[in-house]
Amino acid sequence: MKVYIAAATGFCYGVNRAVSTCERLLKNGITVYTNGELVHNEEVVEGLKKMGLKTLKDIESDLDPELSSSTFAIRAHGISPLLEKSLRKSFGRVVDLTCPIVYNVFRLAERLEKKGYLIVIYGRKGHAEVEAICGRLKNYLLIEPSYDIKKVYSDILKKAEEKVAIISQTTMNHQEFMNFSSQIKNIDLKVEVFDTICSVTVKREEEAKKLAEKCEAVIVVGGKQSSNTKKLACIVQNSGKKAFHIRKPEELPLLSEFESVGVISGTSTPFVQIQRILDYIETKYEGEVIHNG
Ligand code: SF4
Incomplete structure (x- = not known):
């Protein structure tokens, strides 16, 4: 089986910056809060929680004076100025991880x-x-x-x-x-x-189309809540090919009927998650991994 992997996989720049900064702060013993999931990827969020990342469920009502010794991390897609203002009043420090x-x-x-x-x-x-x-x-x-x-x-x-x-x-x-x-x-x-759509996501959409043209099926790796991952799976399906939106190898169906499969990921999927899937296909189906681009 030939396994074509998209040229761009793994975290995008903005997500990588947000995740690595939070990891660094947590490793340094700093108490870090965010609002909601830092990234739409269950595995990454679980890992950060294990390191100590805390989540404010309701950003407006959960603010209390106890937080003055903690740090708040603004996620890659930003926050409204009004909320930022109240966060700056409640938290000792606010780290702005809004993607540039x-x-x-x-x-x-x-x-x-x-x-x-x-x-x-x-x-x-x-x-x-x-x-x-x-x-x-x-x-x-x-x-x-x-x-x-x-x-x-x-x-x-x-x-x-x-x-x-x-x-x-x-x-x-x-x-x-x-x-x-x-x-x-x-x-x-x-x-x-003003075309303000991020070129990273546009490029991945184009790659999903190309992989769907080239392969019999495409594996789309990423969180079930990640809208850009879901969008990639839709693009593949709309091209008339099978799309498997999965997070880990155990979720894959039997692939023996395919001679070629593509692998692509959303911007919130770390490369390690893709590597696990490639290793699995290589071992189980003697897949030959080909980099596409
Ligand atoms: S704008 Fe683009 S690079 Fe920035 S976080 Fe969003 S998808 Fe990633």
Whole structure:
């Protein structure tokens, strides 16, 4: 069996920075808190918890004076300025692990709003990054992927005076964002589109397509809650090939019917998790690992 592994696998830069910084702080005996999962990967989160990482369930009500000797780590996709302000009051130290790519989107949105644009954000309600963007703006509209275009037009016309700037949550599907923004361009206002989708995720989507063309099935490694991992599995399925979204070798079905399989991962999957799967296939199916790119 031939096993084609995607050129880009393992953590992306932003996730790697967040995880390694937290590990370093915990190793130094510092008490570290985050809000929710630091990364959408059950194995990594479990490992960090074992090292002592604590989670605030409700960031607004769980703040108490006891926390003044602890450190709060802002996750890679950021936090709203209002929450950051109360965290800075409660915690002895706040370490900002917002990915620089996400931070640039915050700055861009603020700059455009100051210039008089209505900011149209293509993203998912409740996502940390979207909340962080919205928390920085006054004049914005959040549009989710299940939008009704007529309603979007009327909402924009109600809110925008003359200029509209379209941005996206960094982890949205690139093609879908492009389709969305091309429809908004038809509106009778000045519309500018800023492609703020992270190129790391775009590259992985392209690789998922290529692997699906080349292989009979593709193994997508990553957490069940990771939206970018789920998106890769969808891309493979939409290409008409089998996608196996798994976290560990034991979750794999029998692969003997395939002569070629691809392996790709989401941005929150550490390389060690992929290596375990490659070792398993090599041993069980005498797989020959080929690097794709
Ligand atoms: S996916 Fe992109 S934007 Fe998100 S943390 Fe990774 S590098 Fe940063």
